[in-house]
Amino acid sequence: MQIMKKQTRTRKSKLPRKATRPSRKRRVYRFGKKTDGDASMLALLGGKGANLAEMARIGLPVPPGFTLTTEVCNQYHANNRKLPASLDREIRAALKEVETSTGKRFGDPENPLLLSVRSGARSSMPGMMDSILNLGLNDRTVKGLARKSGDSRYALDCYRRFIQMYGDVVMNVRPRNDHAHDPFDEVMDKLKQKVGVKSDVDLNETHLSELIERFKSLIKQTTGSAFPQDVFRQLQSAIGAVFESWQNERAIVYRRQYNIPHDWGTAVNIQAMVFGNMGDDSATGVGFTRDPATGEKVLYGEYLLNAQGEDVVAGTRTPKPLAELADELPRAHKELVALQKRLERHFRDLQDFEFTIENGVLYVLQTRNGKRTGLAAVRIAADMVRERLIGWKTAVNRIPADSISTLLVPVFKDESRRNARVIATGLPAGPGAASGKIVFSAREAEELGRRGDKVILCRHETSPEDIHGMLAAQGILTARGGVSSHAALVARQMGKVCVAGASDVQIDYQNRRLVADSVRLKEHDVISLDGTTGEVFSGQLDTSPSEVIQVIHGRTKPEHSDTYGLFNGIMRWSDRARRLKVRANADTPDQAAEAIALGAEGIGLCRTEHMFFNERRLGYVREMILAPTHDTRQRALKKLMKYQRDDFIELFRTVGERPLTVRLLDPPLHEFLPSHDSPDGTLAEHLGLSPHAFAKRLRELHEQNPMLGHRGCRLGITFPEITEMQVRALFEAVVAVIKSDGIRPHPEIMVPLVGFVEELTHQAAIIDRVAAEVGRRSGKKLPYLIGTMIELPRAAVMAGRLAGTAAFFSFGTNDLTQTALGMSRDDSAPFLVPYEKLDIVRRNPFASLDVEGVGFFVKLAAERGRQARKGLELGVCGEHGGDPDSIRFFHEIGLDYVSCAPHRIPVARLAAAQAALAPPSDNDR
């Protein structure tokens, strides 16, 4: 059935060359003019082999070659580590075809065919096994390479590198242990000393020739055998060595760690080398089928004439934009444009490809789905639906949920932009607007970042050591490097504002200065980056909300904003797909309004204590806490109640008849008090307490572990008058809006930090009593639900009995993570950071739900709760409610809603849709 389907598909797609279905015993699979395999043959050809076959099959100009199957690997090891004798003939036949199609000959001193020999298992095992490049070089063919490339030094350097690689991989001339020096490096160092040069690049042709001889001697001395001049022997031995490397120690350890079966074996890919440095009709470069920063549909990329791939990646020569190739090599450019179309038609996604032009002939070395910015992800997905390349569900699935939030980030105000001075322009590598202090090192970026300063990290170019500084910075500016540079790649992934390769910018690390357009700036001066246009401004620019936010706030009309159109489209598709509802954590009417505008279907968490945090109210809260008599306390509570009721009235007016989940007072009381160290004399006086009594009360309230202390419902039970005040304020607000606005509100009252069933029933009794009293007095029947937070492991265990009283559960996954893992969020950095490095945790469990651990409790409570009460409402109000991976888990275990910060609402909607569209994953561990 499945095979039939595949055949149908194959027949339908009009491919230039059709894959020849191989006989079952086939061991050598060709790719190039004739191609035997395809993408489906992963198990047999390995990842790289299947990919090469697929590229060739759909007509991409890949350098020709062939793949020895993974079965040969197993045969090799079963056969006492020997290649089957009969294989030789097949290899020679395949090689012949490569020679024909490249017009070169293996071992030919005039026009030598050079080969790469690479491993390629079914599952990627990066860096675990060996590869050899430029195989086929020997004392004679090196001269051919020199002639063809017009660069003798280059040819000699290739040759010495090949000998070193071959010596290491095939002939085992390598350091004896981890601490020993590489023997080839030692030889080279000695030579450099002798000829008096410091760097490899200072070795001239004579030196390199001598080095080659010394390398050969080293091999002879160490192994007793000479470096082989017979290119076919080179090939056979290299193939054997790659198969050997399947069984090397680190590969075995790696497979064990990632559960890769040892009998999968690796394939070996033998492919013609092509060279972009064969003269001015040669080039090398990278291309994108659309702009990965903005998503625009243009052929995007860069190239270097007469260069090898390394030159592009290294960033030492600044590459040119692909558009210029149309002038320099018009035929190749035309082929690239054709390639762009073919790639998109086949892969139906943004492709990031590497190419080489050798003497005017275009070769594609690799293509893969391209990384892109959030904006680009949204635009490409939306455009491709319009172009009928993909369906809306695919579009929804393809946008990393987090990236939708990049559409909400602020932009520079037009006016501010007009008045500012552009001092440089670079590649717009990470869209968005950022202003900050100039810093020149990652360390400095981190340090200032910790202080809360906004910084722009300015570097010649970035490297992996800069990652932490890039994370800490608002924006990144580099003077060198293009679209594939480290800075551009990382910014794309992090969603950071980035201007890359702004070559007019001169950075002087030594003196901590930056000069651009004759403006001289020093460390900590402020600059601004527009990562959408690539502009660099001196000074601070004002920002305004993003177009999406402006539309939402009614300040721009939807039809005037392209970005809003994109945003809205994706959101509509998301809402069509998702099952999970999305609510917001919002404590004020403003926050609630913004959340609803962004699509919230209710408020999942209103932290009532946040209503207390303003100066006057705080005074009453302190009075309440420190009250020496019952009367004083009641008086303070009465005053607070008035505020709280008015706040609730405003909230209900904003939220309307959507559910509004109100959490009763949660934090420990001492959070409302001045710090222990600096008792405030006036407060004591105001409360009529002696300084001594006041200090004593502060001391009494101090806790060793406030997180596990007197908070949550423990407060409402020891001070029932607080709960009473809060629910009275709420119910009086309900009555008020029913009467004045005709709204029928839906409050859901949530009791925090419940561990014992009796805690919940105690608080529920107060709530019911006050509701009855207020209801009786007003003559209204008050609608409300009582529920509990599940944020303690014990609560999860008791969920069945809690559901006897609770009509809903809201998972407080922040605290549940703290308690289930015994990990204080505030104190975890000193070990969580090393833990992530040591792979003890994959992601910070406070950012993304620990599904195995904390997830167990969420699932347990959901199951026990639902079993006890049909229709029990289940939601999440921890910060995980806005994390896509966590949302997927919540969807899978069947929760009703997630609640998150207002600005995460779009992310949650999209992630919920993706969860609904995805096949179920295995969480049943």
Add this chain to the structure above:
Amino acid sequence: MQIMKKQTRTRKSKLPRKATRPSRKRRVYRFGKKTDGDASMLALLGGKGANLAEMARIGLPVPPGFTLTTEVCNQYHANNRKLPASLDREIRAALKEVETSTGKRFGDPENPLLLSVRSGARSSMPGMMDSILNLGLNDRTVKGLARKSGDSRYALDCYRRFIQMYGDVVMNVRPRNDHAHDPFDEVMDKLKQKVGVKSDVDLNETHLSELIERFKSLIKQTTGSAFPQDVFRQLQSAIGAVFESWQNERAIVYRRQYNIPHDWGTAVNIQAMVFGNMGDDSATGVGFTRDPATGEKVLYGEYLLNAQGEDVVAGTRTPKPLAELADELPRAHKELVALQKRLERHFRDLQDFEFTIENGVLYVLQTRNGKRTGLAAVRIAADMVRERLIGWKTAVNRIPADSISTLLVPVFKDESRRNARVIATGLPAGPGAASGKIVFSAREAEELGRRGDKVILCRHETSPEDIHGMLAAQGILTARGGVSSHAALVARQMGKVCVAGASDVQIDYQNRRLVADSVRLKEHDVISLDGTTGEVFSGQLDTSPSEVIQVIHGRTKPEHSDTYGLFNGIMRWSDRARRLKVRANADTPDQAAEAIALGAEGIGLCRTEHMFFNERRLGYVREMILAPTHDTRQRALKKLMKYQRDDFIELFRTVGERPLTVRLLDPPLHEFLPSHDSPDGTLAEHLGLSPHAFAKRLRELHEQNPMLGHRGCRLGITFPEITEMQVRALFEAVVAVIKSDGIRPHPEIMVPLVGFVEELTHQAAIIDRVAAEVGRRSGKKLPYLIGTMIELPRAAVMAGRLAGTAAFFSFGTNDLTQTALGMSRDDSAPFLVPYEKLDIVRRNPFASLDVEGVGFFVKLAAERGRQARKGLELGVCGEHGGDPDSIRFFHEIGLDYVSCAPHRIPVARLAAAQAALAPPSDNDR
């Protein structure tokens, strides 16, 4: 089959009167001369009825009476709240028999029979339903009572009390709501005002006669009906009222709370009243079949001649010891001695009984198993085995496990005792020795107790309000009250040292003074109590270890100590019965030696950090923590290693080949540093740190919630060199003792605070590596196990995978309680104390395992762990390892051992035996 057995037993036991098996329809069950029921008929007769029947059946002289069954209650409610008409005849017949056997007549003005009418359900519902005493009094019979008792005032007082009780219970003359006054009290208050007396006892006979008339008027006015003079109508109405009370609101609420079915119904017990105040041939008292303080086999108790039971309980007259009754009422005394034997032969346990002698005739009102001190519990159990009253298993089961520890408490040194002055002697109500500051109030006791002071609470007599003060005190001294007084009862239960009723002591609350034997002491002066002899000493006495400890330390020979003999006997029986092994939490060789002497079978928890807590080592620990360079840290670690290795060597020499469970460093590092507020300049200087850098480091180490912070294996992972040092010290110690002592130690290395499998494997890799290194160098194969603590909810969830690496689990139930309940032990008092009062928690979860919550995780981990690894060793090292209730749970879920503080070892051995002997309980919630 079961019935046959019961019949056999009935036939065998030669009881004076055999129970007559009733017909199925019987509604009235007699007890007294003829008895229809027995103890087995709980459902039909209720608890009190079955008990009265049983007492009568075995020949105890209970006042005669009869029981209306619980079925009648149901009929009453089914029958529209009316008694079945036919019942009347049966009641009259039963009443006739009571009249015959008492020689009194119901309603007879000359010699009136008075009755009590009491409820009695199958399950005790204390205070929930109504009772009526002295029923049968009316205007005429009151005169008979006056004549018989020779006390008119007493008779009138009984009458007015009866009218009040009847008016309340039967005729519903009672306060309208909880806040209103009692109408009878209002009438009495008015009368008192009118006649100008303050207290009830000042009302004379004339006043009481008037009060009776006013009460009658009140009833008439309120209800429209007169208080009935017809005694049989009184009885009928009273029976109806008791049945009514089964359905009153508080009874219904109570049943709902304790899951008592509403259709059980209550029985009604109608019993002849007897009076101990009928002259000098009458008396009332309490008796114990053995001394409840020491366990000695003597008839023990006290009585008051010509008095009612209230007089004994109230403590207003000081009762005489029972021995004196032999002179005053020799025949009754003889009967009491016979009763003592009969009670013990039947109940085979210490009986605590109430009796009344009415005109020379002995009546037993109640008997029950007596409360006893720990010492008495042990002695009685051991003696009863010797007397063949019970078997050894029963003996083991009958000793509250905690009480065995009273045999280990210190006693006063003989020398010290000889030199001290005895200022008073009282009842030895709670054995043991205690010295402390005199305090006169519970509040003061609590206050000083909190400061860590030892106090002796001195009161005229104690009451329930004093409980908290009694808990806080080392000892309790009362000037009044006997063996049944509140102080004696509570001290017995709490295991507190207590001298009760030391009548020579004069206490002056006002001036906070105490005078005894002309020694004048004031508040906070020190006194000492010997609760075993009843002596009170002025000043502080030195204590020495208990006899048991002296024997264990070889300072006394076992055969010279009776107490040790008792202790040893119980321990031998316990060891025979138990399955759970018992280990000790011990950090030093001394502690380990003591634990082993007390029966520990290994060390279940050696906290290695405790080895660091002495001044010199602490210095190195601080160096290690604050070390500015790697070298400084290594140097400090090296010094620490030496100490740690030497400590381990000593420990191994003590523990021998028993398992020794070593926990790696656990507490947060800042616990080793001086407090944040007072940075120590010299330390900073010593470490070569500037005060600024030093303060900064302290700040860095400060944590919001240290309990959930950088501790446990998190330290060993971020500072692997600490783990390495600790295990190297351990393994070098292993090698040393193998070589020098020929011991083959059994270290079990325990990784603390594991939540992630990778944490354990990380630490296990270090342990294995160091073991291999030390082993290789020494040429010894090192025996050791690696295990983990289960003290985080996540660890319980991951137990299956943890068991892949761990050969044992040790449940750290302290931390597991803190995390599962989200409750910091240090901060929980402000809410846990109210929680216990509100019945939200039954017992403090840090003292006794929260089986429903924390127990879930222990069970989960045990199951998952054992499933993954057969033979996985499971133990407990939290403080719950010494708590009997918790031990029972650990036994039931099949753990291998508990580990507890050395002094709790005997308790744990006994509790483990009891768990093994008990039928399994239902923990499968």
